Amino acid sequence: MEATFLACLFLLLPCGWSQVQLHYALLTASGSGGFSSSGGVVPAIELAQEMVNRNSTLLSNYTLTHTGVLDTKCDRTRSLELFLDTISLPSPTVLGLVGCGCSVASAPVAEIVGHFNIPQISYISMFSEASDRTRFSNFFRTIPSDGGFGPAIVSLLQLFNWERIAVFTQRDGVFNEAWQRFSRNFKQANITLKNRMISPRKTMRSVNSTNFFFEDENFRVFFLNVNSKLARQILCQALERDLTAPRYVWITYGWYQEGWWREGTNSVCSNNQLAGIVERGLALQLFPQSRHPEAMTDTGLTPRQFNTLYHERLKTLEGNDNVNFTFGASLAYDAVWTLAFALNKVSELIASHSKGEVFSLTGCNESGRGLVALENFTYQNQQMGCVIRWAVEQTHFVGVSGSVDFDDMGSRMQSGARLLQYRASDTNTLRLVLVAETTVSGDSLSNFSYVINETNTSVFLGGVLSDGRRYTQERTFSLELVVVYYSLAALGLVLCAVCLVFNCTQRNKKVVRLTSPVLNYLILAGISIIYISIFFRLMPSTEYSVNAARCSVNIVLTNLGYCMAFGTLLAKMGRVYYIFHNPTTSKKTLKD
Incomplete structure (x- = not known):
């Protein structure tokens, strides 16, 4: 045994027989509803656990380990049951909770975890209500609060000069609360907004309803404030109505897991069809300010090294339906x-x-x-619970996702927003590409700026699309110029009237008869119509319907008069050509 002990000291590795295990609960979400999958974050959590236990300066004489991966399936009732089952076990006693995956599953646990004097550290729950420390005293998160989504969407609209957007909101507590914040931000920025509330249990019936996509109001920009399962059903119906790029743009949350449009089954749209409407769509993601990929962190890995090790572990789990890459992996690690x-x-x-x-x-x-x-902690020890909570509040380190520190509400500070776009890769699969980013602080509005090699033309191949609003073009005319044109047009009409009288009274004279009086009538009528069109062209009006009618009448009169006048002249020229180039000497009698 002495030899084993000396060998452990020599190798600077923790010796299992001398280490006391400290446990924490691990609750994740399976991805039902489009949240990070259990398989997607577990490799990152396992890697973090190994790196912590290898660090000889951290928790000496202790080994940190979780009690097992518990899947909440993003269900609030199941999440509560799993947590209470873990707490009720006589052993082991957990000193913290990492999870519970999605916001829906985290919220109920976050309200009661403080009664057991342990902290809850979430890596993906963004619901802003958790900032209420009277209800969620022991809740912390390594991801920013979703309170920044509203300003981020406004900044996105301003980037493309959009003033109208239609939002589809899932009838659920988390999404309803997000909608309330969005509406305040949009109202502040004078954004025209339409919202459609959708019940997950009545999705297909509501989506099939008339004017579900606000067709009568010609909206072109849509934001899906729903989970990915509901998003797939909405996009399927949109595909049937041909609401696709480049005439329409769909914006989703950036926390949907990879390949979310392929999940589940849909009796109407295939995965390839859904991928077609998702392609060139946009995604918004709130994320901490990132560090250089080669910069060493306090966790012993650079961001690039973490990504390499994480993906290597992820590959070993391929074939498991619950395993997908998730952007929350680095957040779970931290x-x-x-x-x-x-x-x-x-x-x-x-x-x-x-x-x-x-x-x-x-x-x-x-x-x-x-x-x-x-190791002697109990859930009834309020003093220990207070100290542990204080320690989490004071924690500050540089992680693979950036600088980790918490504000007074337990949320991650130094957050920013990323704008990503779904694009086809060389292997013909869709992937998210970063196109712009911004800094969002609280409810303040900031501007997106494109990353290198990205512009409006690279995001929208045919140019930035219209948001569907009607544009009003104002035309002003000089009053003096209008009077001059009206006077000349009136003088022209008077001249046409004089010519008409002359043609009628003198039509039997040989000289007039040779000019074809009937054709003269047509020429005078065409010229008169052209003169009349001038009055419609310059008619002042501020009414949309009047201007539309005026423009239509002006186009019709101008084309009709031109055809009548010059068409008749060409006919007369054709007859002259025939007379002088006729090879026969026979005479033709003019009957007009």
Whole structure:
């Protein structure tokens, strides 16, 4: 045994027999509804756990491990049951919770986790209501709050000079609350907005209804404030109505997992058809400010090294329906490190207290009564719960997803927004490509800026599409110029009238008869119509219907008069040509 101990010290590796295990609960979501899949984040969490346990300066004499992967399937009831089952077990006692995947599953657990004096660290739950510390006192997240989505969408609309958007909102608590925030941001920015509430259980019936896509109002820009399952059904109906690019654009959330349009079965649209309407669509993603891929982090890996190791582990799980790449992988990795750093801070504080050192923590008992070793923690120990919560609040480190620190509401700071586009790769599969990014702080509005090699023409191949609004073109005329034109047109009509009288009274004279009086009538009628069209061309009006009628009448009169006048002249020229180029000497009698 002594030899084993010395060997462990020599290799600087943790020895299993001397290490005390610290447990945390791990609740994920299976991707039902389009959230990050269990298989997608578990490799990142396992990697973080291994890296933490390899770090000899972190949680010495302890090994951090989860109690098992529990799948909430993004269901609030199931999430509560799994959490309470974990807490009710006599052993092991968990010191924290990482999860519970989607916002729907996280919300109910986040409200009660504080009663058990443990922190909950989420890597994907973005619902802004969690910022209420009176309800969610022990909830933290390594992803920014979705409160930035509203300003991000407004910034996106301003980037493309769009002033109208139609939103489809799922009739669910999380999406309803997001819609309320969107409406405030859109109203502030003077954006014309239409919203369609959809019940997941009545999707097909509502989507098939008349004017579901606001066809009567000619909307061209749509945002899907729904989960991916509902998004697939909406896009399928949109495909049948030919609401596709480049005349229409669809915007989705960027947290949909990879290949979300291929999930499940749809009796109407195939996966290839859905991919066709998704292609060239846009996706919005809130994400911490990223670091250089080669910059070393406090977790022992660079972002590039993490991505390499993560994808290697992901490949070993191929074939599992629950395994897909998720953008939340780096956030989940940093969530485990957040818990590890916090527990390490608590461990150091307990060690200092045992030596007689006095500490003062905001909101906690200054006497330090109730402090016990981490392995002796119980859910009833409020002092330990307060210290652990304080340690998470004070945690600050550089992770693979960027700088990790929390604001007073437990949300990730230094957030930004990314604009991505679905594009076909060389292998003919769709992938998300970053085209623009911005910084979003609270409810402040900031502007997107294109990344290198991206412009309006690269995002929209035929140019930025219209948002469907009617454009009003104002034409102004000089009053003096209008008077001159009207006077000349009136003088021309008078001249035509004089010529008409002359043609009628003198038509029997030989000279007039040779000019074909009947054809003269047609020429005078055509010229008169052209003169009359001038009055319609310059008619002033601010009414849309009047201007539309005026333009139509002007076009008809101008073309009719031109054809009558010059068509008749060409006919007379043709007859002259015939007379002078007729090879016979026979005479033709003029009958007109």
